[in-house]
Amino acid sequence: GEDVEQSLFLSVREGDSSVINCTYTDSSSTYLYWYKQEPGAGLQLLTYIFSNMDMKQDQRLTVLLNKKDKHLSLRIADTQTGDSAIYFCAEGGGSYIPTFGRGTSLIVHP
C-alpha cells in the first residue's frame, strides 16, 4: 500500500535554511503537497508540486521532487521563529484518497 515517510523532528537556528525530507511509494500520485500545522490549528496547504515537475519555488520555499527515487523535499530559506510548526508531506490528487506522512516538527531557535 501507499506509504509516506518523513523524519519526526528538525531543529535549526534562526536565519539558517531548513530542509525537510519525505519519501513516498505511490508513483501514480498526481500532486505532492506540503501542509503546515501551527499549534492549536488545523493543517493548511503551504505549497504543492505537480508530479511532472522537478522543482517549484515560491518566495522562501523551494520544493524539489525526484520521481526516480520518490523523494520530495521542502527547503525554507532564512528560517524564522514564526516558521516553527509541524510540516506534513502528502501525496494524492484527483479521486485519490491522500496519504499523509506523520509530520516533521520544525523547531527554530533564536
Place this chain on the structure above:
Amino acid sequence: NAGVTQTPKFQVLKTGQSMTLQCAQDMNHNSMYWYRQDPGMGLRLIYYSASEGTTDKGEVPNGYNVSRLNKREFSLRLESAAPSQTSVYFCASSESDLLSPVGTSTYEQYFGPGTRLTVT
C-alpha cells in the same frame, strides 16, 4: 466564505457517553473526510465521503459512524466513547475529479480548526 467549520471546539466525555461532531463546508466540495491526530501518529483517516450520498471506511473506523447529511455537512458520531478515542479530530474537504476535470484543481484538502476530545 468560512471554509470548513467544526463544532464543538472542545469536549469532555465520560466513558460510555455518546456525542456527534459536526462539520460543514461552504466551498461546494464533493469530498469530505474525518481524521484523528494523535502524538507521533500523524493523521489517521477514520471515514470519508467521496461524494454526497456515499461514505467509506478509512484506516481506523472502529467505534465511529458518519453521516453525509447533504453536500455541505458531514458528521462523526461516537456511540459509546472510550478513553482510546481521546484525540484531536479534524474534518477536511476537497474537490475531486469525480465532477471536476483533471487540471482544473489541485485537489488540496481544506481543514477545519479541530475538536479536542477527552474521554475520561
